[in-house]
Amino acid sequence: MPTWLYAPADRPALVAKALAGPAGVVIVDLEDAVAPGDKDRARAEVVALLATPRPRVQIRINDVRTPYGQADLRAIGPLCAGTAGIRVPKAESAAGLREIALAAPGVALHPLVESALGLELAYEIATACPAVASIGLGEADLRADLGVADETGLAWARSRIVVAARAAGLPAPAQSVYTAFRDLEGLAASCRAGRAMGFRGRAAIHPAQLPVIEAAYRPTEEEIAAANQVVAAAGAGAVALPDGRFVDEAVVRQARALLADAARPSGAIPAGTA
Incomplete structure (x- = not known):
């Protein structure tokens, strides 16, 4: 079943370990996993990583409305043609995605909806441009923005993303990460619920989560x-x-x-x- 595994961009040994593992795609993360003081070093590590084609690598850049995101786009956008694409956090407008597509021609874009505004514009984001290859949720940020306490408060948001993806002709979305990485029983239950709602596969933050996701989605x-x-x-x-x-x-x-x-x-x- 489809699986994605996050790895922090400033820790190349962990990226290499993730690439040696079973995840379908390794998401090399320049955003949440990297402290502000380490952003430049992490970006340089990604540039070095992309010196050769990396079809199983997807890069999560920083929000392009920030200086970090703009620097990511300038340095990495032209290098991503041989990758699984760019994961775009904090997606809130079709225009923003079209800007990224111009800076990274021929690269698949995977926007994450992480706010109430992004959720209201989910279909517009999903149909922003031909480069958009999938749409998903960033649930930790969305939960904070909406003020909901747990997964039950995200039921409508999850269904909204499933519907937006289908209406836009995109593949079924993958579930957002399950942050309690030691709670494998909770992860399995959450995956089963996500599968029933129309999700297909899930992103992970720890390798131990991958077999649980595989089993729950198969x-x-x-x-x-x-x-x-x-x-x-x-x-x-x-x-x-x-x-x-x-x-x-x-x-x-x-x-x-x-x-x-x-x-x-x-x-x-x-x-x-x-």
């Missing part, structure tokens, strides 16, 4: 068997299976999507979502 044997029954009944119009399930074209489409998820290798990122 269809079960029972789900696969049920989907195969549905697909086998395709083409017969609207029919009822022996167990009482009603099958029509919409149900068949959903079953085929589940089987495609089940067939995807561990860590693999669907085309267009990296």
